[in-house]
Amino acid sequence: MRTYEVRTHGCQMNVHDSERISGLLEHAGYVDRLTLATDGRPDAADVVVYNTCAVRENAADKLYGNLGALKPVKDAHPGMQIAVGGCLAQKDQGAIVQRAPWVDVVFGTHNVGSLPVLLERARHNAEAQVEILESLETFPSTLPTRRDSAYSGWVSISVGCNNTCTFCIVPALRGKEKDRRPGDVLAEVKALVEQGVVEVTLLGQNVNTYGVEFGDRLAFGKLLRACGEIEGLERVRFTSPHPAAFTDDVIDAMAQTPNVMPSLHMPLQSGSDRVLKEMRRSYRSAKFLGIIERVRAAMPEAAITTDIIVGFPGETEADFAETLRVVRESRFSSAFTFQYSIRPGTPAADLPDQLPKAVVQERFDRLVAAQEEVSWAENRTLEGREVEVLVAPGEGRKDAASGRMSGRARDNRLVHFAVPDGAERARPGDMVTVGVSYGAPHHLVADSGIQGGAYSVRRTPGGDAWAALQDGATPGTTANPTVTLGMPSIGAPAPRAAADGPTCAC
Numbered sequence: 001m002r003t004y005e006v007r008t009h010g011c012q013m014n015v016h017d018s019e020r021i022s023g024l025l026e027h028a029g030y031v032d033r034l035t036l037a038t039d040g041r042p043d044a045a046d047v048v049v050y051n052t053c054a055v056r057e058n059a060a061d062k063l064y065g066n067l068g069a070l071k072p073v074k075d076a077h078p079g080m081q082i083a084v085g086g087c088l089a090q091k092d093q094g095a096i097v098q099r100a101p102w103v104d105v106v107f108g109t110h111n112v113g114s115l116p117v118l119l120e121r122a123r124h125n126a127e128a129q130v131e132i133l134e135s136l137e138t139f140p141s142t143l144p145t146r147r148d149s150a151y152s153g154w155v156s157i158s159v160g161c162n163n164t165c166t167f168c169i170v171p172a173l174r175g176k177e178k179d180r181r182p183g184d185v186l187a188e189v190k191a192l193v194e195q196g197v198v199e200v201t202l203l204g205q206n207v208n209t210y211g212v213e214f215g216d217r218l219a220f221g222k223l224l225r226a227c228g229e230i231e232g233l234e235r236v237r238f239t240s241p242h243p244a245a246f247t248d249d250v251i252d253a254m255a256q257t258p259n260v261m262p263s264l265h266m267p268l269q270s271g272s273d274r275v276l277k278e279m280r281r282s283y284r285s286a287k288f289l290g291i292i293e294r295v296r297a298a299m300p301e302a303a304i305t306t307d308i309i310v311g312f313p314g315e316t317e318a319d320f321a322e323t324l325r326v327v328r329e330s331r332f333s334s335a336f337t338f339q340y341s342i343r344p345g346t347p348a349a350d351l352p353d354q355l356p357k358a359v360v361q362e363r364f365d366r367l368v369a370a371q372e373e374v375s376w377a378e379n380r381t382l383e384g385r386e387v388e389v390l391v392a393p394g395e396g397r398k399d400a401a402s403g404r405m406s407g408r409a410r411d412n413r414l415v416h417f418a419v420p421d422g423a424e425r426a427r428p429g430d431m432v433t434v435g436v437s438y439g440a441p442h443h444l445v446a447d448s449g450i451q452g453g454a455y456s457v458r459r460t461p462g463g464d465a466w467a468a469l470q471d472g473a474t475p476g477t478t479a480n481p482t483v484t485l486g487m488p489s490i491g492a493p494a495p496r497a498a499a500d501g502p503t504c505a506c
Contacts, residue, residue, distance in 0.1 A: 003032070003033040003047070004046065005045035005048050005049070006018045009051065009062070010086065010087065011055075013159070014051050014052075014086055014087075016140070016154040017085075017112055017140060018049075019147055019154070021115060023143065023144035023146040023483045024115055025047065026144070032480070035479075046079065046080055048070060048080070048082050049082075050063060050066065050067070052084060052086035052087060052089055053087055054343070055169065055343065063084070063096075067082065074102055081122065081123065082102065083106070085108070085115065087109060087173040087174070089132070090173040091169065091173055097130060103128060104123075104128055105119055105122050106132070107130075107131055109173055110136045110137050111132070111133045112140060113138055114137070136178055139180060140156055141188055146480055146481065146483045146484075147481045147484075149197075150195075150196055150481050151199065151461075151465055151466055152198070153200050153201075154200070154203055155189055155200050155202055157179065157204050157207065157210050157223065158206075158207065158210050159204070159205065160175040160177040161174060161176075162176055162177045162209065163206065164280050165269075165279055166346060167340065168343070169346050172345060177206070177213065179210055179211060182223055189227060189233065193231075195465065195484075196462055196464060197462065198232070198429065198461060198462035200235075202227075203238075203239065204238075206241065206245065207240060208241035208246055208247070217247070221247070221249040222253075228258065234259055235261050237263060237412070239265050241264075241265070243267070243283045243291055246291050254295075254298070255299050263305070263411045263412035264303075265306065266292070266306055268306045268308055268323075268326060268330070270319070270323055271326030272320070275315055275319050278314060278351070285322065285326050288326065289326065289329055289330065303378075304330065304333060305336070305412075306332050306335045307335070307336045307337075308323065308327070308367065310323070310337065310364045310367055311360030313348060313352065314351065315340075315355060320363050320366075323367065324367065337368055337371065340360065372441050375441050375442065376440070379439030379444060382436045383437065384435065386435050387409040387434060387436060387446065388410055388431055388433050389415045389432045391406075391407040391429065391432055392428055393428040395408070395414060396416050403418065404418050404445075405425075405426065414442070415436075415446050417447070417455075420450050425457075426463070428466045429460055429462030431460055432455070432458070433455070434446035434448050434449060
């Protein structure tokens with residue numbers, strides 16, 4: 001029995017890819033080290049896979065630091081293998097084994113499915129295997145997967161990106177956008193629901209440009225509405241859309257489809273029109289604010305989050321003031337804020353007027369303070385309201401000390417709620433209705449149950465699925481859904497290209 005461990009860095013797409021990597025390894029006979037009982041668990045896995053990100057400047061330093069720390073572990077465990085995949089592998093390719101010659105396998109974003117074969121080949125040949133494809137070998141959803149959650153699932157509807165933002169290296173590493181057919185997507189969602197999943201998140205680099213490959217600019221709104229017809233699917237989310245391609249039909253689909261959640265992640269990046277132009281973001285602040293206004297008109301309860309970059313090359317104090325203005329007008333419930341750092345291989349890396357670190361840090365601190373003020377004010381408006389929470393394990397780091405449980409409201413806000421003495425205790429995957437007693441800057445506290453207010457539990461198939469996993473798990477181990485073998489394509493296969501010469505009769 002050979003064990004494995006997958007270490008994931010980066011975005012939701014990487015998290016979903018890691019589920020595929022785990023599924024591939026288990027389908028090939030490997031066992032997740034953390035699923036073994038403590039007394040029989042090896043102190044190191046036989047295969048360690050790093051699924052990397054290349055978005056941040058320090059991504060490479062982080063990877064090579066981790067690889068350096070793992071070298072003595074490998075030296076002490078003959079036969080151990082190390083594999084590196086993901087965006088940084090796609091970018092650095094053979095340079096990884098030059099800098100870390102104890103790495104056994106390097107594979108890219110387009111050939112995740114090759115990992116088991118590459119591991120076996122590296123072991124047989126006793127030399128590192130590097131395989132990087134420049135285009136997608138097979139759509140990830142056709143590969144085996146082992147999901148991290150029994151009640152919630154990722155569903156990829158597209159991969160790749162057709163934009164050319166100057167700060168972003170993703171298009172170079174993930175390739176041009178490739179869309180799945182709607183029937184394939186819906187078949188996967190239905191299969192997940194049959195397994196007990198009550199929440200799905202639709203994934204794409206630019207999720208709302210879905211349909212560009214088959215010429216239907218309204219395809220994403222149609223897909224949301226179709227998800228609304230799936231019985232048993234309680235919550236639908238998606239990430240991340242692009243403001244330039246965000247159309248009113250998507251807003252209508254969100255507002256009119258009950259199981260599409262009133263939460264929207266809309267990346268701003270900058271509030272300055274001049275900086276947006278330098279970033280090659282094909283929208284301006286007025287268009288962005290117009291989208292926010294129309295979303296709120298259709299869904300007053302919607303929580304809107306965003307991404308913002310501070311200190312883009314050439315950003316002036318006036319540019320930064322525009323970002324603060326848009327932040328205050330947008331009333332984001334929260335924001336992922338980043339200090340600009342050079343991404344080697346991107347056009348922005350070569351721009352003049354790279355800002356001093358001290359200037360970027362000072363602006364970043366002001367932005368965080370401004371957004372925290374907005375977030376706190378927005379969360380305080382929810383005090384006294386009842387919210388429905390999808391219970392999750394481990395969302396609240398202080399739950400054990402506080403006696404609370406945690407989960408996500410429909411608008412995706414994090415909620416920590418108290419359980420009254422003697423009341424039914426919800427399982428992860430169940431729904432709980434509670435009243436908000438306090439709105440903190442980054443979460444809601446709902447102690448209504450112990451204050452004589454609302455507290456009710458609704459059991460769901462998601463909770464049933466979670467409980468079934470715990471029943472079969474060894475104490476002290478992780479309990480994950482079993483491996484599924486991927487979704488076959490639906491409908492007639494694409495026509496095969498004519499061969500240039502004689503073909504084999506077999």
